[in-house]
Amino acid sequence: MTENDKASSWPTVADRSAAIAVDHLVKVYKQTRAVDDISFSLPRGSITGLLGGNGAGKTTTIAMIMGLVLPTSGRVQVLGHRMPDDGAAVLGRMNFESPYVDMPMRLTVRQNLTIFGKLYAVNNLSDRIAELARDLDLTDFIDRANGKLSAGQKTRVALAKALINRPELLLLDEPTASLDPDTADWVRGHMERYRKENNATILLASHNMLEVERLCDRVIIMKRGRIEDDDTPAAIMARYKRTTLEEVFLDVARGRANGAKEGVR
Amino acid sequence: MTDLTLHRGISPHRIGAMILRYWYLLLSSWPRLLELLYWPALQIITWGFIQYYIAQNSNFFARAGGTLIGAVILWDILFRGQLGFSISFLEEMWARNLGNLMMSPLKPIEFLLSLMVMSLIRLAIGIIPMTLIALVLFHFNVYALGLPLVAFFCNLIFTSWSVGIFVSGLVLRNGLGAESIVWTLMFAIMPLACIYYPVSVLPAWLQVVAWTLPPTYVFEGMRALLIDNTFRIDLMLEALAINAGLLVASFWAFLALLRSAKTHGALLSGGE
Numbered sequence: 001m002t003e004n005d006k007a008s009s010w011p012t013v014a015d016r017s018a019a020i021a022v023d024h025l026v027k028v029y030k031q032t033r034a035v036d037d038i039s040f041s042l043p044r045g046s047i048t049g050l051l052g053g054n055g056a057g058k059t060t061t062i063a064m065i066m067g068l069v070l071p072t073s074g075r076v077q078v079l080g081h082r083m084p085d086d087g088a089a090v091l092g093r094m095n096f097e098s099p100y101v102d103m104p105m106r107l108t109v110r111q112n113l114t115i116f117g118k119l120y121a122v123n124n125l126s127d128r129i130a131e132l133a134r135d136l137d138l139t140d141f142i143d144r145a146n147g148k149l150s151a152g153q154k155t156r157v158a159l160a161k162a163l164i165n166r167p168e169l170l171l172l173d174e175p176t177a178s179l180d181p182d183t184a185d186w187v188r189g190h191m192e193r194y195r196k197e198n199n200a201t202i203l204l205a206s207h208n209m210l211e212v213e214r215l216c217d218r219v220i221i222m223k224r225g226r227i228e229d230d231d232t233p234a235a236i237m238a239r240y241k242r243t244t245l246e247e248v249f250l251d252v253a254r255g256r257a258n259g260a261k262e263g264v265r
Numbered sequence: 266m267t268d269l270t271l272h273r274g275i276s277p278h279r280i281g282a283m284i285l286r287y288w289y290l291l292l293s294s295w296p297r298l299l300e301l302l303y304w305p306a307l308q309i310i311t312w313g314f315i316q317y318y319i320a321q322n323s324n325f326f327a328r329a330g331g332t333l334i335g336a337v338i339l340w341d342i343l344f345r346g347q348l349g350f351s352i353s354f355l356e357e358m359w360a361r362n363l364g365n366l367m368m369s370p371l372k373p374i375e376f377l378l379s380l381m382v383m384s385l386i387r388l389a390i391g392i393i394p395m396t397l398i399a400l401v402l403f404h405f406n407v408y409a410l411g412l413p414l415v416a417f418f419c420n421l422i423f424t425s426w427s428v429g430i431f432v433s434g435l436v437l438r439n440g441l442g443a444e445s446i447v448w449t450l451m452f453a454i455m456p457l458a459c460i461y462y463p464v465s466v467l468p469a470w471l472q473v474v475a476w477t478l479p480p481t482y483v484f485e486g487m488r489a490l491l492i493d494n495t496f497r498i499d500l501m502l503e504a505l506a507i508n509a510g511l512l513v514a515s516f517w518a519f520l521a522l523l524r525s526a527k528t529h530g531a532l533l534s535g536g537e
Contacts, residue, residue, distance in 0.1 A: 029530060063533055066368050070527045084527075088274065092370040100533060101364035104286065104356075106293045115289075118282035119369045145293070161365070 018077070019044045019169050019201035020065055025074035027060050027225075034060045036225035037074070042203060042218075044168070047195055049212035049233075050205040051245070052222035053253050058205040059100070061222070062171050065203070066096060079169060092120055097162040098173035102154075105147030109138055109157050112146055113164060120165035132160040136190065152183040159187060163194065170194075170202045176211060184208075188215055209246040219245065221252055228252050275378070279371050283379035287353050288386075301387055305341050305395040312337040313403040331405040332491050336460050338399065338407050339417055339487060341392060343458075343480055344451050346425030347432075349387030350380045351447040354433040358441055367532060373523060377516070380433070381426055388422075413490055416501040417483045423508035424479045425451075430515040434522035438531055460484050479504040479511070 020042040027035040035057040042048050050058045063069040065076055067084035076083040081090040103112045110129060117125040133139045136156045141149060146157060155175070162170060175191070176184035188211060195202055206212050212219060213233050221229040221236070229236055229252070233245055240248045250256075291297055316333040357363045366376065399405045407414060432450055436443045457471070458480035464472050475481045482504035489497045526532050 027530075034530075059533065060530065063530070068364065068367055068527065068532045069530050070524070088370065088372065091368065094368075096368055098364065100361075102361040103365065104290065104360045104362055107286070107289050111286075111289045115282050115286045116365070116369065118285070119279050119366075119371055121276075121278060121370070 017044070017080075018042055019046070019079060020203065021077040022061075022065070023075045023077075025061070025064060025076065026072045027057075027064060027069065028072045033225050035064070035071075038222070038225075038227050039074075040220060040227065040230060042201055044201050045195070045199045046218060047191075047202040047204065047216050048218045048220060049216035050203060050220050050222065051207075051209075051212060051249060052228075053249075055224075056222040057225040058222055059098075059173060060225075062096075062098075062173055062203065062205055066094075066171060067091075092165060093167060094169040094171065095120075095162045095165055095167040096171040096173070097158045097175050098171075099177050100173065103146050103157065103161060106145055108145055109142045109149075109160075112157065113160060116161050117164050122165055128164065132163060136160050136163075151178055152180065155179055155183065155187060159190065166198060168198075168200055170200055172202060172204045172206075174206055174208075175204070176206070176208060184211070191215065209244060209249055213245050221249070223252055275372065275375055276370075279375045280379045280382070283371065283376065284382050284386075287356070287379070287383045290356060291387075298390065301391040302394060305345065305391040306398055308337055308341060309334065309395045309398050310402065313399060313405075317403065331403075332488055333461065334399050334403055334405045335407065335410075335487050335491060336484060338392070338396060339421060339483060340455075340460050341395065342388065342418060343421045343425050345388050345391050346384050346422045347429045347451050348447075349384035350426055350429030351432055351436075353380050353383040353387070354429070355436065355441075355444065355447060358436060358444075363437075364532065373520060374516075377430060377519065380429065384426065384429065385422070410490060413486065413496045413501075416498075417487060420479050420483050420501060420504040420508055423505075423512060427508070427511040427515040430512075430519050434515075434519035437519075438522040438526045438529075440531060454478055454480065457481065458484060463488060477507065479507045482507075 018041045020040075022041070023039050025035055025038050026033065034055075038057075038061065050061065052058050060069060064071050065078060065083065067087045070084065079090045079093055081087075083090070107115070113129045113132065114125065117128060122128050129142075133142050136159060138153075138156060138160060141153055146154065149157065159175070162172070170191075172191070176187050179187065191202060191204075192215060194200060202215075204212070204215065216233060219229070219231065219233050219236055220227055229239075229248075231239070236248055237243060237245060240251055242248045242251065312333055316331070319333070357366060396407050399407060410417070428451060432443075432447050435446055457467075457475045458478050459467070459475055460480070464475050464481060464485060467475055482500040486497045486500045486504075489495045489500075
């Protein structure tokens with residue numbers, strides 16, 4: 001098969017029905033290959049963990065999926081639409097949460113959710129805000145300015161914003177970073193419930209291996225912009241002969257693959 | 266804001282949401298409201314007394330009543346119009362909220378239209394009290410200019426939006442390190458726009474440059490109206506034609522800078 005044939009055969013039938021399909025994605029910043037020829041496809045309703053050390057290319061990959069960064073080469077398809085060209089058709093059906101963005105600090109939680117609800121054209125917005133306030137326990141501070149909230153409260157508000165439009169696809173970049181264990185556990189529980197109740201797809205970039213083990217039915221490990229491994233958490237741990245993903249992460253980060261890479265899917 | 270096209274499927278609902286966002290912000294912050302009011306008020310009081318003093322000592326200024334005060338008001342429309350646009354944009358950078366907006370269904374054209382509406386709202390908060398001060402203290406009624414005032418205002422606000430769109434694109438591409446351009450770029454055209462003196466004062470070669478700027482036509486038009494009692498509609502139409510070109514060019518530049526920001530990953534950093 002020639003390169004042209006390969007190009008015209010993408011997306012495949014499976015990719016077209018996927019929540020996210022990434023094909024030979026490359027991002028080069030000057031001399032640095034931040035993302036180096038990665039391909040993967042996430043079925044709808046799945047939770048996938050994107051793992052890797054700092055500078056592995058996780059955030060750049062997520063940013064290219066969202067259309068915030070343009071790829072140097074390669075293609076991205078989200079919910080059946082090409083990104084970024086066809087973003088208008090799909091941005092209302094997805095949402096995200098990231099530590100790299102904030103919500104306006106002077107606005108109250110209710111005002112922020114109202115504005116984002118209107119941007120996402122949410123029907124019965126006040127009912128939806130009340131529902132999120134109940135589900136995410138925002139009621140006590142819903143009329144307080146965002147800047148006056150604790151880190152845990154802000155994370156719950158950011159999650160409420162990410163769920164305001166009942167997204168089919170949720171991109172989460174370190175959603176529990178800087179949270180205490182209790183709040184982090186509570187957030188994970190909520191994400192699990194949301195996925196089950198809505199058959200949503202979640203792509204989760206995290207440094208928290210326990211979080212990924214608990215939530216994800218698939219793990220993609222990145223290193224220096226490339227996919228180092230891609231499988232279920234159990235299969236990856238078995239391949240590396242380790243009992244936790246944290247040990248696998250350290251093996252990958254320190255180049256102690258123990259021949260496991262030969263078994264990469 | 267992934268869609269880089271300008272026109273497809275503009276939603277008044279999303280524009281309204283963004284205006285509401287800035288309105289909430291203004292209402293939540295008295296220093297922001299005060300900032301809109303106090304500088305225009307200070308300007309008109311200072312220049313009003315200068316006009317008063319010069320008129321007492323010069324036959325020309327005694328006859329050409331209000332040219333300085335009128336120029337100050339029109340200059341503030343130009344400058345404050347651009348600041349009103351750009352500061353609303355900067356609020357998103359300061360709040361680190363741009364990523365949320367870029368990932369939402371909001372289109373670039375809707376974002377820019379909401380910033381234009383906000384520039385009008387912010388301008389009204391600052392300029393209306395300024396004109397009332399001019400009326401009460403210096404007996405200069407800018408509203409007595411009538412329809413020509415509408416032509417002056419439209420041309421000045423179109424120029425302010427063009428500059429605002431362009432500098433917002435620069436900040437988007439280069440981060441907050443480029444913020445100072447927002448505050449200073451309009452002053453670069455100040456000497457050439459001939460706000461306080463006629464174009465004929467400039468050397469011939471500089472006059473050619475001055476006539477490429479729409480505000481020059483407005484300030485010449487204002488002097489023609491106040492000194493000669495003549496409304497130069499030809500000047501207004503020429504300014505409008507240049508403004509149309511400037512607006513198209515600024516939209517194009519904004520989209521090019523947005524694309525460049527996405528290519529270089531600038532939207533992820535957004536800082537210095």
